[in-house]
Amino acid sequence: MEILIQPSKQEACALGARWIARLLRAKPNAVLGLATGSTPVLLYQELIRLHREEGLDFQAVTTFNLDEYLGLAPTHLASYHHFMRENLFRHINICEKNTHIPDGLTTDVPDTCRKYEDQIQAAGGIDLQILGIGGDGHIGFNEPGSSLASRTRIKTLTERTRQDNAPFFDSPNEIPRHVLTMGVGTIMDAREIVLLAFGETKAQTLAAAVEGPVTASVPASILQFHEKATFLVDEAAATHLKRADYYRWVDANKPKWQQV
Numbered sequence: 001m002e003i004l005i006q007p008s009k010q011e012a013c014a015l016g017a018r019w020i021a022r023l024l025r026a027k028p029n030a031v032l033g034l035a036t037g038s039t040p041v042l043l044y045q046e047l048i049r050l051h052r053e054e055g056l057d058f059q060a061v062t063t064f065n066l067d068e069y070l071g072l073a074p075t076h077l078a079s080y081h082h083f084m085r086e087n088l089f090r091h092i093n094i095c096e097k098n099t100h101i102p103d104g105l106t107t108d109v110p111d112t113c114r115k116y117e118d119q120i121q122a123a124g125g126i127d128l129q130i131l132g133i134g135g136d137g138h139i140g141f142n143e144p145g146s147s148l149a150s151r152t153r154i155k156t157l158t159e160r161t162r163q164d165n166a167p168f169f170d171s172p173n174e175i176p177r178h179v180l181t182m183g184v185g186t187i188m189d190a191r192e193i194v195l196l197a198f199g200e201t202k203a204q205t206l207a208a209a210v211e212g213p214v215t216a217s218v219p220a221s222i223l224q225f226h227e228k229a230t231f232l233v234d235e236a237a238a239t240h241l242k243r244a245d246y247y248r249w250v251d252a253n254k255p256k257w258q259q260v
């Protein structure tokens, strides 16, 4: 596990984008796991800039998104299909057929979820998974209490998560109660994971995930078991980390070959 504390979320996202760019230059047909929410927006803007100004090529890249609301059409303004199209896909040269997001309009949930897992397998697995973290420690939409071995499936949102996501909907009644999400086990299969967390509101949850016990009550804590998980955070999100000074020391003293 590595914790990289950056002065600001802008700098954290610039570093995250360089991280992805390094992977794509080494492996142009890499498979990326992508996240939604407000956290990765700046990261995607930086990727778009790298594409426009430095020719970062997405032509052979495949993507799998973590989750989608059940019952929302891809055209719905709060759907994650819409989010990804507007915040990333339509600005880069990715082939639409290579982008995957769970189908929120499916009429056969178990079949859709099984096929999503199969598609990830068929693509060779996820090379790098980007994650945010929910205020209650969820990753994807794996709410507290999710099995740490879970696979892609339906989940019921907590009232807290529904309220957190309320600003994206016109009225509270519109916020779906159900979602499709990669499971915790699906996420853990990624060869590398980068979790982004910014702002004071994430500080307590981040500390619980990084320095607390591994528990299904804080699904992000399972990343302590991942061989290659990095937490890319800003100063505000790092305020509750007990070992923050050590993480800074490690970063400042990295051998040159380890630096991005």
Ligand code: GLP
Pocket (backbone or CB within 6 Å): 035, 036, 037, 038, 039, 040, 066, 067, 131, 132, 133, 134, 135, 139, 140, 141, 161
């Ligand atoms: C939603 C998404 C998560 C995301 C979380 C945090 O629940 N399904 O993938 O990490 O929100 O959102 P934000 O980045 O807006 O704080």
